[in-house]
Amino acid sequence: xxxxxxxxxxxxxxxxxxxxxxxxxxxxxxxxxxxxxxxxxxxxxxxxxxxxxxxxxxxxxxxxxxxxxxxxxxxxxxxxxxxxxxxxxxxxxxxxxxxxxxxxxxxxxxxxxxxxxxxxxxxxxxxxxxxxxxxxxxxxxxxxxxxxxxxxxxxxxxxxxxxxxxxxxxxxxxxxxxxxxxxxxxxxxxxxxxxxxxxxxxxxxxxxxxxxxxxxxxxxxxxxxxxxxxxxxxxxxxxxxxxxxxxxxx
Numbered sequence: 001x002x003x004x005x006x007x008x009x010x011x012x013x014x015x016x017x018x019x020x021x022x023x024x025x026x027x028x029x030x031x032x033x034x035x036x037x038x039x040x041x042x043x044x045x046x047x048x049x050x051x052x053x054x055x056x057x058x059x060x061x062x063x064x065x066x067x068x069x070x071x072x073x074x075x076x077x078x079x080x081x082x083x084x085x086x087x088x089x090x091x092x093x094x095x096x097x098x099x100x101x102x103x104x105x106x107x108x109x110x111x112x113x114x115x116x117x118x119x120x121x122x123x124x125x126x127x128x129x130x131x132x133x134x135x136x137x138x139x140x141x142x143x144x145x146x147x148x149x150x151x152x153x154x155x156x157x158x159x160x161x162x163x164x165x166x167x168x169x170x171x172x173x174x175x176x177x178x179x180x181x182x183x184x185x186x187x188x189x190x191x192x193x194x195x196x197x198x199x200x201x202x203x204x205x206x207x208x209x210x211x212x213x214x215x216x217x218x219x220x221x222x223x224x225x226x227x228x229x230x231x232x233x234x235x236x237x238x239x240x241x242x243x244x245x246x247x248x249x250x
Contacts (some may be wrong), residue, residue, distance in 0.1 A: 012245040062135065070172055075113075083125065084173045086138070088182075091153050091166055096113040121141050121150065123150065135205065137235065139236070142245070156216050157247045158166035163182055164184055183249060184247075184248045185245065209248065231250040232248075233246060
């Protein structure tokens with residue numbers, strides 16, 4: 001091999017490794033820019049960043065229950081889709097509720113209350129109704145065995161003893177507070193479930209509720225339909241996703 005050819009080989013070798021080094025440095029620079037951005041966009045926990053300095057319970061008056069005060073200005077500045085807050089005492093359920101929209105009805109299955117991508121999603125009102133509907137349908141994930149986040153513990157309501165011990169359901173909105181009772185629970189097929197949200201009268205809603213109560217797997221001792229003027233239907237997956245656990249509160 002001549003000296004000239006040897007020098008060319010060395011130069012090619014050096015240039016090749018220099019190219020590899022440049023590529024590695026460019027990839028590192030991209031990671032420094034993109035990864036922090038993604039870390040901010042994706043929440044690693046279901047409610048990372050939620051209020052931790054919540055005030056002491058306050059009485060809302062007019063016989064309403066004592067509840068934690070919600071800073072609606074703060075939360076709606078975070079996400080204007082936040083329309084309520086659900087708290088079930090003595091359970092982990094204590095979350096904002098957002099309103100889903102028809103143009104992307106399942107958006108909040110994979111986005112949290114901050115509207116950040118998150119496998120936990122968040123509790124959301126079905127796009128076909130609102131917080132003012134006679135029957136408000138609220139969905140959230142069952143996170144599976146070993147978890148108690150989101151609506152995972154709703155499946156426990158299929159046990160009548162659990163329902164009896166966890167009847168109180170508190171839903172707060174910017175307009176006021178609902179002090180509800182969990183009245184019945186059932187496991188239903190995801191394909192045969194009827195999402196009925198509109199009724200011509202309160203009497204029609206009460207007849208619908210009595211039908212649900214009569215066929216439920218778990219239910220309170222007395223239906224007391226006269227107490228029901230609005231129904232909240234809370235839904236999560238059950239039995240590995242092959243069924244839905246549904247809790248009716250009103």
